[in-house]
Amino acid sequence: MSSFNVAKFGGTSVANFEAMSRCAAIIENNPSTRLVVSSACSGVTNLLVELANGVQEQQQRSQILSQIAEIHEAVLGQLEDATNTAAEIYKILDTVTSLAEAASIQATDKLTDHLVACGELMSTHLLAQLMRERGIKAQRFDIRQVLRTDNTFGKAEPNVEQTAQLATQHLVPLCQEFVVITQGFIGSDELGNTTTLGRGGSDYSAALIAEAVKAEGLEIWTDVPGIYTTDPRIAEKASPIPEISFSEASEMANFGAKILHPSTLVPALRHDIPVFVGSSKEPEKGGTWIRHQVQSSPLFRALALRCNQTMVTLHSANMFHAYGFLAKVFEILAKHKVSVDLITTSEISVSLTLDQTGTSGGAPQLPSAAREELEALCTVEVEHNLCLVALIGNNMSESRGYAKQVFGTLEDFNLRMICYGASPHNLCFLLHESVSRQAIQKLHQELFEK
């Protein structure tokens, strides 16, 4: 194949018939696009998560089920020949019904993954049929045959080598003949159980699949025309960034610029696949290219905001002049699979924030078993309602004077934790959620609008 492009469409991009038709036009527009990765129709995953958490009342369960059915039926109603597709959709809806019932008796992570995967399994049937009706030689493919993961349900880890092998075997030949439509977000473990990569994981899927098929390009189509200097809903003068490096974009994704799932760029970086981010609603507006080499590397590139932060502070007098305390702490966290984001330490205490990319969403919790073990070692304090602000840029650890500019702008704010100096690409801090937007606005004005 001369040039192989993978296009990924997010939930809002495949929300209904019109949105899916826009995706089809984007796919038609780039003859190199041989593989399409799709999210569930907008809102569907949330409804499925609700069911997976266990809805006791039969009536409420049926109500959610009808909502899910309606979203898909609306698209079926606009297809020319919906017969086969409808049969497939209803089969999956039956599965959803029985799994939801099972979850109301006992919810488990394994069941949750099976249930929430149904969103992507349905949307791809619709998109494939819609494309065929436009005259594209399209075929739907169940990515669980290829995307191999471990069995950490809710946030499975991909097995990159096996995935590449299976893709070469089953997926690449198919892409030579068809435009293949497949699911983001989901995979399967060695036993064939359905797994998911965590909420918002379809970007990551797309990158993993692009890597596995050795694609030359990856387009991520979402509902915003690229990456902005900050969320334009917070600072209205935020401006689009035409080109950004992998490192800066990874920092942004990590720090909650909700454009990309944080892990997305890892496979793209590994295989040096340029990534384009654009809006399927307004493709003509262009978007952001994420590449290895970029023309400019400004000191300040963007501001990201991530709310729902959980901060854990551990105090221990034994830490004073002792060694091994942090090792013990991290051993406990690792044992309970608690992923840590930021960390600051003082002589007798350490504060850290918890990573939050699992399928459940919301503020991450410190598992009670981990808390108990930590309490045997030190006092444990957990704080919520915090937001993380990250300033992203270049050569920050080698530049002078900007800390004064940043913190001077924020002199009226109470900052909780500050991380500065470890990364050349970011400076970040926590503050209370009630003032976080205001902090972003002030900083954006000072650093990006002057």
Ligand code: ASP
């Ligand atoms: N449908 C999944 C979610 O809403 C995965 C994704 O859209 O990326 O989290």
Ligand code: MG
């Ligand atoms: Mg999504």
